[in-house]
Amino acid sequence: MPTRSSSGSTATKNPPGNQTPNTPDINESEIARMKVDDLRDRLRRRGVTDTADMKKDDLVEALVTSLRDGSDSSGPGSSGSSSGGIRTGAQTSTSVRYSQVIDSVDDEPERPGRSLVTTDHEVIRQWAEARKGVPCTVDGTDHDGHAGVLRFDFPANGREDRLREISWEEWFEAFDKRRLNFIYQEERADGRQSNFFRLDSPDRADG
Incomplete structure (x- = not known):
């Protein structure tokens, strides 16, 4: 009706x-x-x-x-600081559209294995630090003195040679400037902790 x-x-x-x-x-x-x-x-x-x-x-x-x-503040054309939510654009991926939006550290996944997405700095930082992840950039990808391709290095998995540690401030500055979304999991479907994450750009077809 x-x-x-x-x-x-x-x-x-x-x-x-x-x-x-x-x-x-x-x-x-x-x-x-x-x-x-x-x-x-x-x-x-x-x-x-x-x-x-x-x-x-x-x-x-x-x-x-x-x-x-x-x-x-997380909408198209914004710098999108740390307010959570998602950033959208012409190339918004299906991964973003079908992920559960996490706006703060108080939000919880609907179920183990659920795909999540956020732009909240504290959510991202807590997720990485819980896994002993270190903010890094890939050597040789810097742009005009700014951090290039963003990654996390997980020492438990063995150090990657091409990764160079940077500060959280540098990491988030590049993350916001490029209007990226952080797609990730807290747990796998079987309940084990997951290290899966992906950085997604709504402005580029290749993310």
């Missing part, structure tokens, strides 16, 4: 696909499947307050509007 929002407009509950013209990176059907608490949290992180009395349909509409207006 159609539902009526607080603005008086009639909308179909959980409409399929993208119902917002000229916004290819906004998927309303995915947003409509989010939990109410998650919707409120995402809106709060985007600077939208006074959502306590809003019903789910209104929360969905508010989040879609916020995304469409591009007010989030």
Whole structure:
């Protein structure tokens, strides 16, 4: 049955696909499947307050509007510091789209083996340090004196010759400047700790 929002407009509950013209990176059907608490949290992180009395349909509409207006610091064209969320663009990968978004260190995977994505600096740093990972760049890939290809070195797996350790500040500066997403796992499907991660660019086909 159609539902009526607080603005008086009639909308179909959980409409399929993208119902917002000229916004290819906004998927309303995915947003409509989010939990109410998650919707409120995402809106709060985007600077939208006074959502306590809003019903789910209104929360969905508010989040879609916020995304469409591009007010989030993790949206296209931003430096995207450490606010979590994801960065989108013309080449946003399916890996990003189907990963669970982690906005803070308090968020937890829905299940072992779940693919996760974030831009939050503290989430990334805690994940790496829990695995004794060291921020590095690949020698010979520097750009104008700035860190080149970003990696983590996990000493337990044996040092890689081409990796050069850099500071977290350098690592995150390059991460934000290139508008990268951090795709990763906390655990494998069998519950064992996972070291899997990948850096994904929404602006380049090769990531």
